[in-house]
Amino acid sequence: MREIAGRLGARHRAGVKYTLATVVGVRGSAPRQAGAAMAVAEDGEAVGSVSGGCVEGTVHELCREVMETGVAVRASFGYSDDTAFAVGLTCGGTIEVFVQPSPSAQVVEAVSGASPVAVAHLLDGSGATLAVRPERVYGTTGLADVDAEVVGQARALLDGGATGIQSVRCRPDMEVFIQSHAPKPTLLVFGAIDHAASVAAIGTFLGFRVTVCDARPAFATEARFPDADEMVADWPHRYLKSTEVDSRTVVVILTHDATFDVPLLEVALRLPVGYVGAMGSRRTHAERLARLREAGLTDEELARLRSPIGLDLGARTPQETAVSIAAEFIAVRHGGTALPLGRLDGPIHHDRTASAAAV
Known part of the structure; x- marks a missing residue:
């Protein structure tokens, strides 16, 4: 998302509505890695890419549908044995794409620039997105317990410069895709x-x-x-x-x-x-x-x-x-105590910046 965040910010400032498609999973050979993104504006203009061309047209259509319904969708695209012209990846791999309504202007602004930040996309129909920095959180899922869980997971992945899909422990049926924009420690x-x-x-x-x-x-x-x-x-x-x-x-x-x-x-x-x-x-x-x-x-x-x-x-x-x-x-x-967990009360997982402000 960071590679197109500047252009997304310009759309927010111009009041242009758009949808965002993000690669959240890759298996086998694929032209783009997890985190690659494409945004489609209400007039059909697209920026970015999720596959280098293989499935752009179909994802573009999904973006237009999500713009109409306001409901996020998750879809997989793999190699088609029937014809090279069918929707699929001719390189033989599979990508999973999540298409959602546009994140908030505050989230997009937080992702812009060079500061370390993790972007968390809730993989449900809401498509809620948070931008998590070490010292601050932008956006909300609308659920306090989910926010706390996702922010903790995002900071953990950001600390290691990692990206991937995570289960939301307080909601067993919910997943979140977290992309870290930071080098390894x-x-x-x-x-x-x-x-x-x-x-x-x-x-x-x-x-x-x-x-x-x-x-x-x-x-x-x-x-x-x-x-x-x-x-x-x-x-x-x-x-x-x-x-x-x-x-x-x-x-x-x-x-x-x-x-x-x-x-x-x-x-x-x-x-x-x-x-x-x-x-x-x-x-x-x-x-x-x-x-x-x-x-x-x-x-x-x-x-x-x-x-x-x-x-x-x-x-x-x-x-x-x-x-x-x-x-x-x-x-x-x-911020761990280095003491045996069996001798301690309270939460097992530490978040030293859990009190950071959210907007």
Whole structure:
């Protein structure tokens, strides 16, 4: 939807009525991926595409029908064995398309631009659409419990840069298509040791874009870290200074060598990243804190450091240690307590921004 949001905004401002068709599912080979969108105005003008031409005509007609009825529809299109000219995908795949009345102007405006946002389309006859940012919600389904559930799911997918159809847990017969407009979160692993390979693997499993950085080229190799998206041979603090980060970025420091750690932490603890953790014994941690204070870091900045890194799981192997580290940064990112759920009351799923304003 984002690719045509600017033109949809212009239609809203001009008072032009339109319907929106969105690809919500893809199986096999298909010309467009989930999230591709086409809008058809009341005069028949179309912008965007859902299939690159294979089923555009039929979807165009569906859009005109929805404009007349105001009732959203969901349809599938696959390969036709009867004739290449029949409605279907000649590439052999199947796409599922959801056609709905136009979303609100506030939703379209929220999707425009480059800020991270998740667009949630309720896959029922209402076609209600929400735009969910980390700090704010635009639009409503008209049902408070559904809004709360969909917003929580949208933020979870946005956090991982994921897209897909989800069941609405409070309404077992209801589904929602959520499209994230955000890159994968970043996991920066410093120190090319055995533990780093396991951390890189679990980071990839959790949906991060993983970079492993070490100042020693002989250790920072793709052969040693097959699960990493990127290998960097550079001084860690220099690399971090030149790297774009955000509030979803996780920094894991495994070098436990003051030569590398202190300059790196001076940089990391002053950046707007979501998590900074460093490996080392309690003695190493105390010495590290003293060096960082000498370097001018404040108590507030030092309080952001998670060290010794990880949760107390009794971990011994690199793989178990990676689970311990991942468990901690997941808890920090989502506001979890890191306590056994059996000892807690209240909701299991956390939404740190559940009180964000909706319009």
